[in-house]
Amino acid sequence: MKTKVVLNFSPEAANTPITHNLIMKHGLMVNILRAEIDEIGGKMVLELSGKADDIRKGIDYLKASGVGVRPIKEGVRRDDELCTHCGMCVSICPTKALAFDPKTGKVTFTEEKCVACGVCIDACPPRAMEILI
Amino acid sequence: MTAEEFKQYVKSNGVKKAAKEVDVVTTGTFGAMCSSGAYFNFGHSDPPIKMQKVWLDGVQAYAGLAAVDAYLGATELDEANNMMHGGAHVIEDLVKGKAVRLRATSYGTDCYPRKEIDTFVSLKTVNQAVLMNIRNCYQNYAVATNSSARTLYTYMGKLLPDYGNATFCSAGELSPLLNDPFYRSIGIGTRIFLGGAQGFVVWEGTQFNPGVPRTPDGVPKRAAGSLAVIGDLKQMSPDFIRGLTFTRYGTSLGVGIGVPIPILDEEMAKACAVTNDQIFAGIFDYSQQTRSRTVLREVSYSELRSGEIEIKGKHVPTSSLSSLYKAKQIASNLKSQIQKGQFMLEKPVQNFALDRVFKPLDVRTEKEAM
Numbered sequence: 001m002k003t004k005v006v007l008n009f010s011p012e013a014a015n016t017p018i019t020h021n022l023i024m025k026h027g028l029m030v031n032i033l034r035a036e037i038d039e040i041g042g043k044m045v046l047e048l049s050g051k052a053d054d055i056r057k058g059i060d061y062l063k064a065s066g067v068g069v070r071p072i073k074e075g076v077r078r079d080d081e082l083c084t085h086c087g088m089c090v091s092i093c094p095t096k097a098l099a100f101d102p103k104t105g106k107v108t109f110t111e112e113k114c115v116a117c118g119v120c121i122d123a124c125p126p127r128a129m130e131i132l133i
Numbered sequence: 134m135t136a137e138e139f140k141q142y143v144k145s146n147g148v149k150k151a152a153k154e155v156d157v158v159t160t161g162t163f164g165a166m167c168s169s170g171a172y173f174n175f176g177h178s179d180p181p182i183k184m185q186k187v188w189l190d191g192v193q194a195y196a197g198l199a200a201v202d203a204y205l206g207a208t209e210l211d212e213a214n215n216m217m218h219g220g221a222h223v224i225e226d227l228v229k230g231k232a233v234r235l236r237a238t239s240y241g242t243d244c245y246p247r248k249e250i251d252t253f254v255s256l257k258t259v260n261q262a263v264l265m266n267i268r269n270c271y272q273n274y275a276v277a278t279n280s281s282a283r284t285l286y287t288y289m290g291k292l293l294p295d296y297g298n299a300t301f302c303s304a305g306e307l308s309p310l311l312n313d314p315f316y317r318s319i320g321i322g323t324r325i326f327l328g329g330a331q332g333f334v335v336w337e338g339t340q341f342n343p344g345v346p347r348t349p350d351g352v353p354k355r356a357a358g359s360l361a362v363i364g365d366l367k368q369m370s371p372d373f374i375r376g377l378t379f380t381r382y383g384t385s386l387g388v389g390i391g392v393p394i395p396i397l398d399e400e401m402a403k404a405c406a407v408t409n410d411q412i413f414a415g416i417f418d419y420s421q422q423t424r425s426r427t428v429l430r431e432v433s434y435s436e437l438r439s440g441e442i443e444i445k446g447k448h449v450p451t452s453s454l455s456s457l458y459k460a461k462q463i464a465s466n467l468k469s470q471i472q473k474g475q476f477m478l479e480k481p482v483q484n485f486a487l488d489r490v491f492k493p494l495d496v497r498t499e500k501e502a503m
Binding site: 122 | 164290291300378380385440449455460
């Protein structure tokens with residue numbers, strides 16, 4: 001099983017080797033899709049692979065360590081009222097979460113594929129994309 | 134029929150039958166059209182003012198006209214040079230029914246003694262609010278890419294380094310002027326769908342340049358013709374008039390335009406049968422900071438719409454800046470208006486001059502300019 005999560009942590013939690021612990025203690029394969037740290041804490045987008053039970057335990061461990069855990073769906077949001085379906089975002093989206101549907105002419109947004117990299121945010125002419133993390 | 138339906142019909146039934154049976158083909162496009170703007174007549178205050186400088190929600194409008202007229206350009210930025218808010222966004226807000234702050238200053242005259250005014254206006258309060266765009270609806274355009282090592286922010290959108298992507302801006306086979314390559318039915322006086330209302334073509338668009346390279350069928354392979362259009366802003370819809378921001382470039386207006394094309398004869402039917410695989414555009418490297426960029430190669434709209442093109446041996450993902458979804462909406466909206474008798478076709482009062490050329494601007498002496 002695979003899942004993507006968005007982590008927010010305080011400066012204190014930033015000093016804990018949480019990625020190491022997820023791998024070593026919970027037997028998870030961790031793919032770091034995005035990571036940043038500043039004076040107010042850190043943000044990470046991880047893809048976790050492993051047994052469902054281990055993933056659950058890993059997420060429990062993160063929560064117990066004071067790390068905010070949210071599903072990736074809450075990483076980037078599209079305002080469908082603003083989107084004109086031009087398609088500017090399609091060629092710059094590294095995971096093809098934003099894709100063109102030739103049948104309808106619309107741009108589809110598959111939240112599960114999104115890694116919240118934010119490349120689309122300043123590329124969107126009607127400013128329909130918003131990053132929440 | 135919409136242009137898409139017509140192409141299918143021609144494929145199955147041939148040009149002859151299509152020319153005989155189909156009266157009108159509707160086209161559509163929705164894209165960033167920078168040379169757009171709106172003029173207003175605000176009405177007179179008491180005491181009256183001869184507005185010398187005018188701002189609408191902090192965006193300056195040109196007021197070098199009679200007392201209370203002003204023209205707001207889509208790409209004018211607000212006083213803080215905030216690219217998230219320009220003339221285009223003020224126009225969209227007005228179309229949405231919002232009130233905007235009007236500030237004006239003047240030097241005062243005997244007939245217009247007032248020196249400043251600070252008030253609110255909306256489409257309900259002004260006398261005229263007219264969208265008047267001097268270059269819209271380009272007949273084809275460039276494909277943009279970037280060979281340099283840094284991301285470029287352009288009017289063609291975000292261009293990733295090392296040919297990371299390519300962007301284009303045309304509705305292709307649905308686009309009005311690509312279905313009438315020699316402007317036989319589209320000319321001065323043509324009634325059009327403009328921003329959700331009915332408007333008119335008033336002139337050739339600026340930079341009108343019909344002499345570009347064309348395919349053997351006459352379809353231009355570069356930016357060629359364009360339209361100057363006019364329409365009542367009060368009748369328009371925010372679905373088809375949108376303020377846009379191109380990061381580090383500025384603001385632009387997203388405009389929806391649809392043009393009905395009467396199938397006058399077989400030649401017209403053949404022109405309207407053109408499909409994306411027969412329409413080509415040049416790929417240009419936008420890291421070349423010159424007005425005369427070299428063409429990397431030509432590419433068809435079917436290739437561009439496939440999501441990937443090849444440039445210098447590299448598979449490059451493509452993006453459209455023109456909304457095909459809205460173009461389809463406009464073409465079918467126009468079709469149903471015509472069917473219901475709500476939209477009348479006009480024969481052009483005058484056709485465009487085909488001898489126009491696109492001249493550059495050089496630094497010259499007074500004598501050289503004569």
